[in-house]
Structures are given as structure tokens and as C-alpha cells.
Amino acid sequence: MAVGACVSARSTKKVYPGKTTPFVLITCLIAASSGLIFGYDVGISGGVTSMESFLSKFFPSVYRKMIVADKNANPYCKFDSQLLTAFTSSLYLAALITSLSASNFTRTLGRKNSMLIGGIIFLLGSLLNGAAQNVAMLIIGRILLGVGVAFACQAAPLYLSEMAPVHLRGMLNMGFQLMITFGIFCANLINYATSKFTNNWNWRISLGLAAVPAMIITLGSIFLPDSPNSLMARGHHDKARTMLQKIRGIPNVDEEFDDLVAASDELKMVQHAWSNVIKRKYRPQLVMAVLLPALQQLTGINVIMFYAPVLFKTIGFGSNGSLISAVIIGLVNMFSTLVSIFTVDKIGRRSLYLEGGPQMFICQIIAGTLIAINFGSSEEANMSKLYAWFLLAFVCIYVAGFAWSWGPLTILVASEIFPLEIRTAAQSIFISVNMFFTFIVAQAFLQMLCHFKFGLFYFFGGWVMISTVFVYLFLPETKNIPIEKMALVWKDHWFWSKIVADDHVHKEQDDVDEMESKKRLDSTI
Numbered sequence: 015m016a017v018g019a020c021v022s023a024r025s026t027k028k029v030y031p032g033k034t035t036p037f038v039l040i041t042c043l044i045a046a047s048s049g050l051i052f053g054y055d056v057g058i059s060g061g062v063t064s065m066e067s068f069l070s071k072f073f074p075s076v077y078r079k080m081i082v083a084d085k086n087a088n089p090y091c092k093f094d095s096q097l098l099t100a101f102t103s104s105l106y107l108a109a110l111i112t113s114l115s116a117s118n119f120t121r122t123l124g125r126k127n128s129m130l131i132g133g134i135i136f137l138l139g140s141l142l143n144g145a146a147q148n149v150a151m152l153i154i155g156r157i158l159l160g161v162g163v164a165f166a167c168q169a170a171p172l173y174l175s176e177m178a179p180v181h182l183r184g185m186l187n188m189g190f191q192l193m194i195t196f197g198i199f200c201a202n203l204i205n206y207a208t209s210k211f212t213n214n215w216n217w218r219i220s221l222g223l224a225a226v227p228a229m230i231i232t233l234g235s236i237f238l239p240d241s242p243n244s245l246m247a248r249g250h251h252d253k254a255r256t257m258l259q260k261i262r263g264i265p266n267v268d269e270e271f272d273d274l275v276a277a278s279d280e281l282k283m284v285q286h287a288w289s290n291v292i293k294r295k296y297r298p299q300l301v302m303a304v305l306l307p308a309l310q311q312l313t314g315i316n317v318i319m320f321y322a323p324v325l326f327k328t329i330g331f332g333s334n335g336s337l338i339s340a341v342i343i344g345l346v347n348m349f350s351t352l353v354s355i356f357t358v359d360k361i362g363r364r365s366l367y368l369e370g371g372p373q374m375f376i377c378q379i380i381a382g383t384l385i386a387i388n389f390g391s392s393e394e395a396n397m398s399k400l401y402a403w404f405l406l407a408f409v410c411i412y413v414a415g416f417a418w419s420w421g422p423l424t425i426l427v428a429s430e431i432f433p434l435e436i437r438t439a440a441q442s443i444f445i446s447v448n449m450f451f452t453f454i455v456a457q458a459f460l461q462m463l464c465h466f467k468f469g470l471f472y473f474f475g476g477w478v479m480i481s482t483v484f485v486y487l488f489l490p491e492t493k494n495i496p497i498e499k500m501a502l503v504w505k506d507h508w509f510w511s512k513i514v515a516d517d518h519v520h521k522e523q524d525d526v527d528e529m530e531s532k533k534r535l536d537s538t539i
């Protein structure tokens with residue numbers, strides 16, 4: 015999921031004294047595992063909705079269409095069922111609604127408690143799904159999973175940024191996306207393993223095993239300490255200092271602690287984030303908060319992540335082949351994310367975006383054409399093994415392109431560009447838009463497959479091209495720019511400089527300077 019981190023307004027270039035303690039790495043690892051529960055959901059539903067035992071129990075009409083060899087039926091439409099899509103997409107609708115209010119809990123109850131709540135609700139959802147007797151139980155279970163995901167994903171990136179030492183913050187931020195991809199991969203693997211069972215146990219195990227990442231995050235967050243920022247924001251100054259000493263592994267944390275006090279005071283003064291965000295001077299950030307997550311979903315990535323097994327089955331792969339393909343795709347997704355983690359601070363965000371986009375576009379056009387040639391629009395598929403592998407290879411290259419560009423970068427860029435004054439509001443918009451478009455893609459996919467047929471690949475390919483042009487024209491490079499200087503990148507930009515008038519930017523910079531001098535004054539007093 016595309017969520018960002020609330021990063022402190024202190025300089026990204028600043029290195030506070032301290033060690034990278036094993037304690038902080040372990041806590042970050044546990045918190046990042048929130049990405050696991052999100053990824054598990056993304057990966058599990060496609061495999062389950064292609065299992066015959068699951069379809070025959072809950073969606074008999076889809077099952078009949080799939081089984082009965084009706085020569086006149088359009089094969090692209092054999093999985094088309096509003097109820098079946100509701101199973102997949104209900105989770106994202108629940109997460110969308112929850113994420114609008116979860117930020118309040120995260121602020122008042124703390125990040126640790128939000129992750130705990132998320133883990134428990136998610137656990138209940140997975141148990142309900144694993145034990146489901148009817149469609150209602152399935153959908154209620156999915157809704158609980160969505161609520162859990164929203165809580166955990168709202169709090170975890172925040173927590174990671176607050177606990178991480180400054181020099182590891184970017185990497186740990188992307189660690190969250192890495193956990194999402196690991197969750198997707200585990201789910202693909204489990205679907206493949208359970209598909210060997212012939213009775214109802216296959217889908218029950220696949221859905222019920224979501225309890226494992228849920229337990230990790232639930233138990234983990236019981237033992238997680240609260241972040242110093244969260245303790246501070248809730249008035250526990252002494253505990254915040256003690257925690258800072260513990261995670262930095264040194265007794266003298268004065269410098270970072272003072273910045274923390276200042277940041278927390280500044281945050282208290284920011285009361286109107288929602289009205290600020292619509293001001294003209296924040297237009298670039300608002301546009302990015304809406305368009306980046308929307309365009310990320312319009313790359314069509316979740317068509318592959320949710321429905322790869324269904325898609326491959328539709329175009330003639332056997333059940334086994336469909337699930338193996340999903341496992342391979344999951345692996346490619348996970349390892350390609352590492353490419354971004356290790357290169358983003360060297361080659362920058364724009365180069366990765368501008369390389370990843372065209373790579374995805376070309377692969378989508380080739381994949382669509384390969385399906386069109388072999389399958390046409392209504393004939394039965396007759397794909398040779400070699401041809402099928404060829405097709406899979408292009409889908410994998412497409413996924414790799416996403417995994418080192420639009421996947422992790424969208425989360426990272428959002429965590430860098432929102433100034434303190436609008437951060438909470440912009441963050442909520444970013445998460446909600448992401449969930450909204452995930453919901454739309456999940457809900458519309460099977461119908462689109464039915465109507466657009468192989469053209470589905472061209473449709474999303476078109477969006478990838480538009481998105482790449484958008485990045486090329488409108489997204490400035492943010493590599494190595496301290497967060498408090500970020501306002502200046504819009505001023506230097508050919509287009510945004512016309513929207514963000516000079517005085518706005520100067521005023522912005524003046525505000526930063528004013529805050530800095532106020533802080534210095536406070537510390538002298």
C-alpha cells in the first residue's frame with residue numbers, strides 16, 4: 015500500500031550522535047512487519063478466488079461458468095461476478111474509510127497502540143475468513159482485515175521514521191514496502207502449497223494463515239516501546255528522553271531531544287492542516303498527494319498482484335501454472351524492490367521513475383499483443399509452453415519496473431515533500447486516494463477483463479505512459495534535499511514556479527528561519 019511516513023521537520027542532513035543499536039533495528043523490523051499484513055492480503059485473494067473449492071462453495075455461478083464448457087461463452091468473462099470482486103475490494107473500501115479517522119487514534123493513543131489495535135482486528139478478520147460458512151462471513155472478515163490494515167499502516171511508517179536514526183530513515187522507510195512485497199510473496203507461496211489439497215481446506219488455510227502475520231504484529235507491538243516523539247506528544251517528557259537514550263545507545267541525547275521538543279511544540283501550533291493544504295502555495299504538494307497514489311494504482315500493478323492466477327487461468331494456463339506464475343512474480347517483485355533501496359540515494363528518484371515507466375509500458379504492450387495473437391477475443395486459448403513462458407517473462411519485467419519505481423518511490427517521495435504545516439492532512443489524502451484507487455481497480459478488474467479483453471494491458475499501458483510524462487514534466491528531483499529546504503524545489507521548477515509565487519517560497523523559508531531562531535532563543539533561555 016501506498017502509505018508515507020511522517021518525517022520530522024529537522025534536517026535530513028543532520029546526523030545526531032548515537033549508535034545504530036540492535037534494539038532499534040529489532041523494533042523497526044517488528045514495526046515494518048505491518049507491511050506484511052497488507053502484502054499478505056494483496057497476494058492471497060487472487061489465488062483463493064481461482065480455487066475451485068472456494069468458488070463452488072461461495073460463488074457457484076462463477077464456478078459453473080468456469081467448469082461448463084460453453085463454447086459460446088466469452089472466456090474473458092468466466093470470472094466476472096460483482097460478488098466475487100466485492101470479496102477482494104471490500105477490504106480496501108474498509109481501509110479507505112478507516113484511514114480517514116485512524117490518524118486521530120495514532121495521535122492520541124500512540125503508534126504502538128494503533129499497531130496493536132490493527133493487529134488484533136486483523137487477527138479477528140483472518141479467523142472469521144478461515145472459518146467462513148457463507149459469503150457474509152467472508153465479507154465481514156475482509157472488512158475487519160481492511161480496518162486492521164488501515165490502523166497498522168497508518169501508524170507503522172510514522173513509527174519507523176521516528177525510531178530510525180536519521181541516516182537510516184530512507185532505507186527503513188523502503189523497508190516497509192519491502193515487507194509488503196514479502197507478504198505478497200508468502201501469500202503466493204501459500205496459495206501454491208494449499209492448492210494441492212482437494213477439499214475445502216485449501217482456501218481455509220490460505221485465508222486463515224493471515225493470522226500468522228497478524229500474531230507477529232499483535233504480539234510484537236505488545237513488546238514494542240512507544241516512540242520518543244509519540245511519548246513527547248502525549249506529555250511524557252521524561253519517558254521520551256529515557257527512550258531516546260535507549261534507542262540511540264548513549265546517555266547524552268540532548269541535541270536530538272531538544273529538536274524533538276521543538277518539533278513537538280511546532281506540531282501543537284499546527285491546528286489547521288486541512289485549511290492550509292488548499293492554499294495556493296501548497297498546490298504542488300496537494301497535486302502530488304492526489305496524483306502520485308492515483309497514478310501508482312493506474313499502472314495496473316494490482317491487476318497482476320490480485321488477479322495473476324485468475325488472469326493466467328483465463329488465458330489458458332492450468333491451475334498449477336497459474337499459481338506458479340504468481341509465485342515467480344512475487345519473487346521478482348520482492349528482489350526488484352532491493353534495487354531501488356540500494357540505488358535511490360545515488361541515482362535519484364526521477365531516473366528510477368523515468369526508467370521504470372517506459373519499461374512497464376513496453377512490457378504491457380508486448381504482453382497484450384502476445385495474448386491477442388494467441389487468444390484473440392473469444393477463442394479458446396491454445397498456448398504452447400514456450401509461448402506461455404515468454405508471456406510470463408514480460409509480465410515479470412513489467413513487475414520489476416514497478417518494484418524499483420512506482421512502488422517504493424511513491425511512498426518515499428510523499429514522505430519527503432509535505433511540509434509540517436500540511437503534513438497530517440496531506441498524508442491522509444495520500445493514503446485515502448491510494449486505498450480508493452486500489453478499491454476501484456479491484457472492483458472493476460474482472461468486468462474490465464470481460465469487456466476490454468487483452469486490451470486491458472493497453473489500457474493500463476496508456477496510463478503508465480501518461481504517468482511517466484507527468485513525472486517528467488512535473489516532479490522535481492528530491493534526492494539529497496533537506497526537508498526544510500524542500501519548498502525551494504518548486505520555485506526552481508519550470509511550471510510550479512508560476513504557481514508558487516516567489517514571495518510564498520521566501521515566506522516559507524522565512525518561516526523556517528524564524529522557527530530556527532525561536533528554537534535557538536528558547537534553548538538559550
Ligand code: BGC
Nearest residue numbers: 015016056195316319421422
Ligand atoms: C502498492 C500496493 C501494491 C504493492 C505491490 C504498493 O506500493 O501501494 O497497492 O500491491 O506496492 O508491491
